[in-house]
Amino acid sequence: MSGQARWFMPFVILLLLTVGCSYEEQSQSGEMPEMIKVKLDVPEKASLHEPTRLQVKLTQGDAPLSHADHVQFQIWNELDDPPSVSPEQGMMTADELENQGAITAKEAEEGHYEIQHTFEEPGTYVVQVHVTHGAMHSMPRARIVAE
Template identity: 35%
Template sequence: MKKYLAGMISLLLLLLAASCSNDNNEQDTPLPELLEVKLTVNPEKAEPNQAIIFEAKVTQGKEDVTDADKVTFEIWRAHDEKHEKIDVKHSENGIYRLEKNFDREGTYYIISHVSARDMHNMPKKEFVVGTPSEPEDAKSTQPMEGMDMKDDHEADNGH
């Protein structure tokens, strides 16, 4: 019985050692490089019906990503509820390109939704066609006129 118990303990210790060894090997494996997307708009200020070129340059480390699972450009005019989504194919050297004209003036936004190699990246850019309209985030980033935040905070504290 003692030999059987000693054998079982030895087997358990061997399995435990093998398990710990596998864990260490997994930790030594480097993590994959992050998916990088450089979104460009050319020109960033265009006239109505002038062609605008949108490009998403997709890389992982130093490698161009030519095999993205999906690249979609989402485009809308500031404060419009309707967003246009256009699927884009690989053009060259990790670049996914779209050329588009706009007949309505205003401030616009584009987000490139890029899914590749089990990662997702979605940079956003603003661009203008003709005369700019009110940007979407103008109200949230601008302090109200005549308001001094320090004075209001001190007033709340009884100063």
């Protein structure tokens, strides 16, 4: 082996080890976080003029998800759907939802968020919760009959 090759080989080996280790670190940190699971807990019926508790349970993996970025409830009579969002507009922000009457939930216990809502008119209502945590967004719906 010539003098240049002896000097060059350890450098190549060191370079390969460095690149291999940094690739492994990148793939570990670039993993996708587990999806959030949203379980909307709404009673089938509500009494008029009395507060009704509406809850949502959030988990990520097997653990309760505390400190979600936004948890907001939208409630409307199913006969009066809220204005839809155009594809160009994209997803509504938390402020836009609030401007349309969405109610921000408070964390009652670890991973459980809730609001109290009083139905003033009889009818069937749609309850949609908007949960945002990082880049994930979930919007499950349920129906409740107020009488």
